[in-house]
Amino acid sequence: MAICLSGGKNRLDDLTDDELLQVAAAARRQTSWAQARELAAIAELTRRHTADEDAGDPDYRILSARESVTEEVAAALTVTSNTAATLVHLAEQLTGPLAETGDALGAGQLDMAKARVICDVTDRLPEEAAGRVQRAALEKASGQTTGQLRRRIRRIAQRLAPEAIEERKREATRLRRLEVWDTSSGTTDLALCDLATEDAHAIYNKITAAAHGIKTDGDTRPLNAIRADLAAQLLHGVELPDAIRTVLTQTRDDTDPAPPEEDESPAIGRDCASPSLPVLHGHTEAVPGGGSVPSSAVAVPGQRSGNVRGLDGEAVTYRNGDPSPACSPQPGSGTDAGPPFPGTRTESGGTSDDLGIAALTDEVDRRLRHVHARVQPCELPHAIRQAVQRIHGQFSDARDAACRGGDEVHGRPGYRPSAAMRREVEARHQTCVFPTCNQPSHRCDLDHTVPWRPGITCRCNLAPLCRRHHRLKQRTDWRLFQIWAGLLIWVTPSGAWYIVHPDRQ
Ligand SMILES: [Zn+2]
Ligand SMILES: [Zn+2]
Known part of the structure; x- marks a missing residue:
């Protein structure tokens, strides 16, 4: 980028296609450098505030020092607590056990997305295995997309530390849950998260088989829509035709379908416009669908x-x-x-x-x-x-x-x-x-x-x-x-x- 600029070409219009690509790549490296700085600053703040807390019993009525830093980061960077927690975790990893990845990020050799992949795949692996996975990742990361990188280093991790990977999986399934969130198109997504892989695929395959059956019988809806409708009907407890039920119950015991649950999408339709509320700015903020929009922009x-x-x-x-x-x-x-x-x-x-x-x-x-x-x-x-x-x-x-x-x-x-x-x-x-x-x-x-x-x-x-x-x-x-x-x-x-x-x- 410096070369392009020093050539007197400070307008993108004046650059050749090749130079434009170079500028894009250089800007990306700068972004990586800036992100490494951001994480280094967060890591230093975290280190300072958590250094003297480890002594003594934790008091569960009070947020820990690490979580306090997370909240301070969230407020300062205007991100959610979850995003801030991810940043704090990444910051600690990339300045600690994964310092080589942190350095590569700072040098622009890989971007934040790839650094996160390395961090995710090495999470909770034994130190020796994590180090080897990291080295293997850094060898090829600059020439691989995140997908390619993840596939490759997952295989390596699986080979080096199969027990740790199995334990990590068990740990994750303990956090299995049903999530609901509103989308920008005014619809709502409903997802079963962190199921055991074989379980999730079994459910998906069965619903797909049943949907295919319905389609073959002349239903004109797209397969995706049939699958979604079928899943929704099941969760609503709707009686399904025998043929479909047979497909769905073929191999496994069916657990009771969940009772239809009242959708309590947060804040939808909640009217807060009390006449006594002060208007603070002319800026009006639409809250489409409520729940997932940060209305605390106040x-x-x-x-x-x-x-x-x-x-x-x-x-x-x-x-x-x-x-x-x-x-x-x-x-x-x-x-x-x-x-x-x-x-x-x-x-x-x-x-x-x-x-x-x-x-x-x-x-x-x-x-x-x-x-x-x-x-x-x-x-x-x-x-x-x-x-x-x-x-x-x-x-x-x-x-x-x-x-x-x-x-x-x-x-x-x-x-x-x-x-x-x-x-x-x-x-x-x-x-x-x-x-x-x-x-x-x-x-x-x-x-x-x-x-x-x-x-x-x-x-x-x-x-x-x-x-x-x-x-x-x-x-x-x-x-x-x-x-x-x-x-x-x-x-x-x-x-x-x-x-x-x-x-x-
Ligand atoms: Zn709160
Ligand atoms: Zn008062």
């Missing part, structure tokens, strides 16, 4: 140096220093010494609330950036925690006044929120309030942000947290604040902050 990560961005990577309508027309704070509100919020809140209902939340978010972010710019890096986490704690304290009276209205006390007596309060909080946040989490709030715990007593049971101190992020919050190096009803701030162990709004309508 968060504003505390970027250490960049702009304020939504977690979905799209610009939100307010930016630092940008008087956005959609939800800009009232003139001067952010520059006052006092908090901008209470003044707007007491005026009237929804709209000023929206303005207030947006202005408040803006103001908090501005203050935290100010702190960030002025403290020593080693003091950052502490300084950010303290700053948010201070802000939380400053709003205490205003929160009290806003929630209480004419009532005697702030909040509801007792630990348990009322059904109405639960509905309100679940409507306010459709998902767990961790920035990248997609767990529907009706499947979450309703967490007291400040633990009950001194924390109160009130809309300004309750938020949905899935079990995992509930455990994350129990860690002392993570902090969660709710500075206004529905407006939460996470402060991570490294001192990054994420502001989570109520869902937009």
